[in-house]
Amino acid sequence: MTETIPVVRHLLDANEQVAQENRDLFDRARTFVVNLMSSPGAGKTSLLQATLPRLPQDVRAGVIEGDIASRLDAERIAALGVAVVQINTGGTCHLDAPMVRGALQHLDLDRLHLLFIENVGNLICPANFALGAHLNVVLASTPEGHDKPYKYPGMFRLADAVVLNKADLIPWLDFDRETFERGLRMVNPRAPLFVVSCKTGEGLDAWLTWLLEQFTAFQNANP
Amino acid sequence: MTETIPVVRHLLDANEQVAQENRDLFDRARTFVVNLMSSPGAGKTSLLQATLPRLPQDVRAGVIEGDIASRLDAERIAALGVAVVQINTGGTCHLDAPMVRGALQHLDLDRLHLLFIENVGNLICPANFALGAHLNVVLASTPEGHDKPYKYPGMFRLADAVVLNKADLIPWLDFDRETFERGLRMVNPRAPLFVVSCKTGEGLDAWLTWLLEQFTAFQNANP
Numbered sequence: 001m002t003e004t005i006p007v008v009r010h011l012l013d014a015n016e017q018v019a020q021e022n023r024d025l026f027d028r029a030r031t032f033v034v035n036l037m038s039s040p041g042a043g044k045t046s047l048l049q050a051t052l053p054r055l056p057q058d059v060r061a062g063v064i065e066g067d068i069a070s071r072l073d074a075e076r077i078a079a080l081g082v083a084v085v086q087i088n089t090g091g092t093c094h095l096d097a098p099m100v101r102g103a104l105q106h107l108d109l110d111r112l113h114l115l116f117i118e119n120v121g122n123l124i125c126p127a128n129f130a131l132g133a134h135l136n137v138v139l140a141s142t143p144e145g146h147d148k149p150y151k152y153p154g155m156f157r158l159a160d161a162v163v164l165n166k167a168d169l170i171p172w173l174d175f176d177r178e179t180f181e182r183g184l185r186m187v188n189p190r191a192p193l194f195v196v197s198c199k200t201g202e203g204l205d206a207w208l209t210w211l212l213e214q215f216t217a218f219q220n221a222n223p
Numbered sequence: 224m225t226e227t228i229p230v231v232r233h234l235l236d237a238n239e240q241v242a243q244e245n246r247d248l249f250d251r252a253r254t255f256v257v258n259l260m261s262s263p264g265a266g267k268t269s270l271l272q273a274t275l276p277r278l279p280q281d282v283r284a285g286v287i288e289g290d291i292a293s294r295l296d297a298e299r300i301a302a303l304g305v306a307v308v309q310i311n312t313g314g315t316c317h318l319d320a321p322m323v324r325g326a327l328q329h330l331d332l333d334r335l336h337l338l339f340i341e342n343v344g345n346l347i348c349p350a351n352f353a354l355g356a357h358l359n360v361v362l363a364s365t366p367e368g369h370d371k372p373y374k375y376p377g378m379f380r381l382a383d384a385v386v387l388n389k390a391d392l393i394p395w396l397d398f399d400r401e402t403f404e405r406g407l408r409m410v411n412p413r414a415p416l417f418v419v420s421c422k423t424g425e426g427l428d429a430w431l432t433w434l435l436e437q438f439t440a441f442q443n444a445n446p
Contacts, residue, residue: 144262
């Protein structure tokens with residue numbers, strides 16, 4: 001089994017290289033790219049459905065949807081009139097940089113200011129595969145419990161921001177926000193935390209303000 | 224990258240072989256083994272906390288807890304006075320048969336009638352790694368949404384039973400049970416579905432009755 005180690009190393013190295021090439025493409029096109037990761041059902045598509053219509057009119061956005069199977073999420077995004085490409089991994093538990101590269105053939109990057117990549121629902125594996133995105137946003141949801149940062153530290157460690165969704169359910173859960181936050185800070189002292197409900201709209205303004213600040217900073221750095 | 228294929232094949236073959244050896248150990252010890260799989264936070268540990276105290280007094284149970292990191296779940300089980308071994312995978316996104324074999328060194332199989340293996344929270348990867356268990360039980364939870372069987376077919380396909388947890392939250396969710404069930408039946412026509420709330424106790428009797436039926440059938444087949 002020792003032979004597997006160099007092969008996996010090659011795979012990850014190859015992914016890193018394509019991720020860097022993706023990043024160069026994004027920078028040249030001045031497209032700001034956000035990699036959105038979470039457990040299954042935490043609300044990645046719902047966050048996009050809440051975010052996309054709230055963007056300023058002059059910000060053209062697109063979405064790459066990653067799923068093992070089905071076009072369900074892509075259909076939800078397409079219903080908003082937003083350019084969307086579905087990647088079906090056919091079993092693979094994460095998106096990788098070459099998959100994203102393939103999807104880019106179906107998007108006109110030069111026309112897009114902001115591209116969201118919705119990763120496969122998985123709180124573990126996507127953390128190991130860079131895609132070339134400018135931001136890693138990790139979504140958690142209150143029904144998953146306040147222990148998630150303790151149990152899945154790798155994912156929370158690499159987050160540039162954490163969105164805690166389904167805040168509207170807290171009254172019916174044994175969810176302790178302080179425990180969640182303490183766990184998050186153990187592995188990630190700096191990423192801002194946005195507590196939101198995509199259903200009621202609670203907390204979305206702060207998330208949107210922050211996102212647009214990052215977007216503007218990127219635009220100013222890539223004139 | 225073609226070289227990776229035979230290596231992965233070897234890995235899976237090696238896992239299958241150890242899984243078969245685990246199964247032989249379980250059969251010889253007359254220990255009935257259940258592999259419990261779900262997304263992060265669906266309630267695997269909560270289902271065990273609800274199940275273990277409801278077992279008949281003469282059924283001695285044990286638990287193997289699989290997590291990327293932390294002993295949180297093992298502590299919840301140990302609080303019930305049940306023999307428990309924690310496996311920390313240190314990043315690996317699933318349990319495999321050799322990890323389970325290692326954990327068995329810390330359990331007296333001959334004294335155990337029923338062994339639960341709580342897999343790492345992941346609705347994808349654990350489906351690819353047999354552990355030697357007699358039953359694969361897949362847990363889903365209502366806040367994850369009714370689309371999960373459509374989007375994660377591999378996991379639902381191999382389920383011998385599906386437990387849908389957090390039924391108590393349905394009034395506050397847009398969860399359509401019929402859509403969930405239709406998706407489940409597309410990939411798995413036969414596995415019984417138990418709709419439960421580990422919090423209120425709703426539906427647990429039917430789950431427990433079925434589990435004990437499987438347990439008794441196993442005991443009768445291994446006299």
